[in-house]
Amino acid sequence: MTGPKIKLLRLSKSIISNKEILAVKNILKKGFLGMGPEVEKFENILTRYFKREVVCFNSGTAALQVALQACGVGRNDEVLVPSITYVASYQAISATGARPVSCDIDLENMQFSLIDLKKRVSRKTKAIMPVHFSGSASQILKIYKFAKQNRLRVIEDAAHAFGTKVRGKKIGSFGDITCFSFDGIKNITSGEGGCLVTSDKKILSMAKDIRLLGIENETEKRYSGHRSWISDVKMQGWRYHMSDINASIGIEQFKRFSKLSKIRKDVCRSYDKKFKNHKYIKTFKRNYKEEVPHIYVVRIPQLNNRREFLRKELLKNGIQTGIHYYPNYKYTKFKASNFFFPNTEKIYKELLTLPLHPELKEKDIRYISKILKKLITKYIFR
Ligand SMILES: Cc1ncc(COP(=O)(O)O)c(C=O)c1O
Structure with missing residues (x-):
């Protein structure tokens, strides 16, 4: 069954x-x-x-x-x-x-x-x-x-x-x-x-x-x-x-661009509000008066190798997520000779991209942020 x-x-x-x-x-x-x-x-x-x-x-x-x-x-x-x-x-x-x-x-x-x-x-x-x-x-x-x-x-x-x-x-x-x-x-x-x-x-x-x-x-x-x-x-x-x-x-x-871009901005503003002052989920400061957001990325410090587990749990709840991006100097083709990237090394395992497109409704954002917060406190920072 x-x-x-x-x-x-x-x-x-x-x-x-x-x-x-x-x-x-x-x-x-x-x-x-x-x-x-x-x-x-x-x-x-x-x-x-x-x-x-x-x-x-x-x-x-x-x-x-x-x-x-x-x-x-x-x-x-x-x-x-x-x-x-x-x-x-x-x-x-x-x-x-x-x-x-x-x-x-x-x-x-x-x-x-x-x-x-x-x-x-x-x-x-x-x-x-x-x-x-x-x-x-x-x-x-x-x-x-x-x-x-x-x-x-x-x-x-x-x-x-x-x-x-x-x-x-x-x-x-x-x-x-x-x-x-x-x-x-x-x-x-x-x-x-x-x-x-x-x-x-x-x-x-x-x-x-x-x-x-x-x-x-x-x-x-x-x-x-x-x-x-x-x-x-x-x-x-x-x-x-x-x-x-x-x-x-x-x-x-x-x-239709002005309509589509307004929805993108509204979705991001709504996420920002829901994660405001959250202990574990950090948002990027953005100026929606000028920016049209393409993706919505949050930072979860100390998430490290538990990110894939979290993504799987989110998917079980019907929430698809992404990772933007894996550092390019780690790819075989683009291996860097001067390997000193302290900020990238610090942040790249903490990044998680949440759904963003113009068909998302307020109730979807509410659901996504509620589930993310719940899973984080249940599994990641117990
Ligand atoms: C940052 C960035 N640069 C370049 C591209 C390449 O664009 P295209 O997929 O149209 O070749 C993309 C596409 O996703 C991108 O995200």
Whole structure:
């Protein structure tokens, strides 16, 4: 005999309405699924939003890799990147032939530790890749100041931060190059996809060619319903362009963005209230007036090797959780030679990500926080 089935509260979810379904249907019926008018339209919408030109890709990882390549980052170069991020940031750097150099993080906001960042700059450093962990970009102005002093390029990994502002200015509307992801669970999705935003005309032109196998001026051709049969190829390119199917989803999601982002903020505010002054569950201080949160991470000090047990117990109660992230310098491929990351080593076993998506209701948040508190006092800190 099995017990009653518990409804699963998912960690994250793609929020798709009939509008997105209809938009995809229309593209499928047209019989042209590649990169054409829908991608151009999505890029124009995003360009108006950021007030800077946008180039779309088939993933956020592709956007990061192409941004680095267009900056001339390659073999024998180093790129500074925080220890705690999705491995996509690291893979995008190593795909160019450059080496990702892990930097320790700031315990307050999970972004770069500025002290450690400064120590890890070398003659080989070409660029900095700040990661706006969970949707917060509170360090970015300091990083730009540092990058300017050291004549380094900045490629922002804003995969988590679509919609976030800093001092009233949207991430992506200022700075060097900003890359977003539109994968299935991001603040807005195009199914899979990503984009880069910049004012640098040379980067924009290179990025447009690189995403289409390096074929010169292929983007303009595709947007006018043609393609080049005889056109020069001068550099390494990749097949990284976005398709009209994905763009059609992105266009519909963008229309609903203010509603979706408000719910994300409300869910996080509600969690914050429920964990306020809790003895064992620590929340990160966030500014929801400016940030659109992508994930909700709590810190449970001294949780250590009991985290997997806790996650299993939460799952038995229908609560799916995640871990953002395992330190990248521990992966075989990215093992660091200078292994001194005191903040990362202190915090990484204490992190736990709770469900966050726009279909969560207040009663779900109440349930999740009640069960988490109960399990912690029952099993972890008896
Ligand atoms: C921090 C971070 N960077 C980059 C990416 C890559 O984006 P994509 O999955 O669209 O390639 C992700 C996606 O989850 C991410 O979380």
